[in-house]
Amino acid sequence: MVVGELGSGRAGSTESPPPDSAAAVLAGLDEQQRTAAAAVTGPVCILAGAGTGKTRTITHRIAYGVHTGVYTPEQVLAVTFTARAAGELRGRLSALGVGGVQARTFHAAAMRQLRYFAPRVLGGPMPELVENKLRVVAGAATRNRLTTDRASLRDLASEIEWAKTTLATPEDYPARAKAAARETPFEPAAVAAVYASYEQAKSRDGSLDFEDLLLVTAYALEEHRDVAREVRGQYRHFVVDEYQDVNPLQQRLLDAWLGGRAELCVVGDPNQTIYSFTGADPDHLLGFADRYPDAEVVKLERDYRSTPEVVGLANRIIGMAPRRRGLPGLRLLGQRAGGPEPRFLEHPDEPTEAAAVAAACRALVDGGLPAAEIAVLFRINAQSQVYESALADAGVPYVLKGGERFFERPEVREAVLLLRGAAAGRDDGALVPTVRDVLASVGWVEHRPPPGGAARDRWQSLSALVDLAVDLVAEQPTLDLAGFVTHLAERANAQHAPTVQGVTLASMHAAKGLEWDAVFVVGLVDGVLPIAQSLNRPDAVEEERRLLYVAVTRAREQLTLSWSLSRQPGGRRSRPRSRFLTGIAPESTAARRTPAARAAVVLDGAAGQLFEALRSWRTEAATAASVPAYVVLGDATLQAIAETRPRTLTELAALPGIGARKLAAYGEDVLATVAADT
Ligand code: ATP
Ligand code: MG
DSSP: OOOOOTTOHHHHHTSOSOOOSHHHHHHTSOHHHHHHHHOOSSOEEEEEOTTSSHHHHHHHHHHHHHHTTSOOGGGEEEEESSHHHHHHHHHHHHHTTOOSOEEEEHHHHHHHHHHHHHHHHHSSSOOEEOSOHHHHHHHHHHHTTOOOOHHHHHHHHHHHHHHHHTTOOTTTHHHHHHHTTOOOSSOHHHHHHHHHHHHHHHHHHTEEOHHHHHHHHHHHHHHOHHHHHHHHHHOOEEEESSGGGOOHHHHHHHHHHHTTOOOEEEEEOGGGOOOGGGTOOTHHHHTHHHHSTTOEEEEEOEEOSSOHHHHHHHHHHHHTSOOOTTOOOOOOEEOSOOOOOOEEEEEEEHHHHHHHHHHHHHHHHHTTOOGGGEEEEESSGGGHHHHHHHHHHTTOOEEESOSTTGGGSHHHHHHHHHHHHHHHHOOOSOHHHHHHHHHHTTTOOSSOOOSSHHHHHHHHHHHHHHHHHHHHHHHOTTOOHHHHHHHHHHHHHHTOOOOOOSEEEEETGGGTTOOEEEEEEOOOBTBBTTBGGGTTOHHHHHHHHHHHHHHHTTEEEEEEEEEEEESSTTSOOOOOBOGGGTTTSOOOTGGGGSHHHHHHHHSOHHHHHHHHHHHHHHHHHHHHHTSOHHHHOOHHHHHHHHHHOOOSHHHHHTSTTOOHHHHHHHHHHHHHHHHHOO
């Protein structure tokens, strides 16, 4: 069996042998999942929370379609959003014994098609991809006489990206940016001018950026009948995982692939929308049934991934979000046996927090949990460094960023070249000793990772190749070095990296769709989660809350959330923990610092939840009126509302801090917020 992808070590290694019949495929599903999986033709939409088996259902649906002979594997295209998630899909499909299905990111699928059609639609070979976008943006900014620094360049690049993923031209940009309340680094007209020059620079160089890849592929299908015929003839069944994060550009490509057909299955969870600031739009998911009135719509509620303790915490976190109108409540019901309570840990500073996490990882590994079943998740990549050194100090192997670039690492390229040379030169003996020999010639030693980050990375990469050889030989005892080298080339092609045995260090964004037995969600301070840039926009803060929901729902059993009061040892312990923990985690010493947090912690669970909902509403109201929050209503008043839950304006008027003016301005809204909080 092929080893699983990162984060799916268990699915890849201990699951039963692939089902051998269509009935056996369906036997692995519950009744609702089965309804969706058995509907192999026509539009299907699964709208469900984290861990309810959406990805499992689509992989089983594909396997069922193949087993019943309705699908030819090569005619199925499954798309998702990250290379890791695509790897997860491939790993699960191969565990189901299904080969030949294309499981790719939108970009990878578009790239493959465009490469093939480039001569026909672009009149030449595949154009170069823009490698350094910031440089092109910088050139465009200079031509428009803008003074920029690194941060404003990055913001300009994100605005251009947002415009392109939402299909806005430079002419459209100013109005669209205003309507979407984008925070622009320069006047919208200036951003539009930079966007226009950026596009000109690319057409002059004949290069494409990532968004162009999708756009040009869609265009090729829309405008070239022969291309459309060929691609649509090749791909007849489409599946999109994590559909809540589809953006208008990806949707356009998807529509071009479909060409009016309805052979589409989408699955997603609106509560896991974490890319709307780059243009993703969950309305595509929520509006699917309107778009396809004959769609089979399936809702799943049973959470098979996590213990009831983890599920309960996830429900509480997302339950504090102000409810979106028309959004179905997606409360999860934990199906697994009980496990440990999630832990909340406060530390004096970041290195102490990281050392504690590393020590806990060490203990888990010593207790027999494979390191690949553990993840440390953070909000921004810069947070990873302190965890890398702490894990190294504790002697715990780790992997950074994951497997998607594995075959591009220099040591892996070098090793593959050497192996290829060896395969050509010798008529060899057993595969595994041969691979060990060849890698020993570049300094690999068994059992003993060298000290130092880079050396350790290198050792881990080489060890992953040896492990892969061991796994493959277990499956195909006669495999020789030439066969192994061919296999590596195929994997590199499919970007299917072998599992590196190590604790995964990943951003919360990159963890989407994956799962681990033990998860540490770290660095939970206000200003990091929610991230500082989001703080003055309620909708951005909500996206950060969903990110925390995504992070905690990655845990199967053990979940630890932590934060530290200062960054450096000996620093001022002034950082408040994440606001999303208020009313959820026990009171912390830091929580006593702000009046709002103080009010929240004295409230019991239900009142605390309403208090949070009222605070979110107040932030929105204050932002809309451009006044400070306390001008809307004070904390003491919110606390009184949360405790008494008024149902009428008269009841509300009886509370302290509510005069006639406040009653007229906010009374209805407050009552609606109370009523929505159940
Ligand atoms: P996410 O929203 O996080 O992507 P998901 O809805 O895609 O989650 P899956 O990853 O498919 O959920 O499933 C979560 C876990 O529960 C997986 O380990 C999966 O194998 C398991 N699982 C799902 N459905 C069942 C089932 N019917 N029986 C046993 N295990 C199941
Ligand atoms: Mg999934």
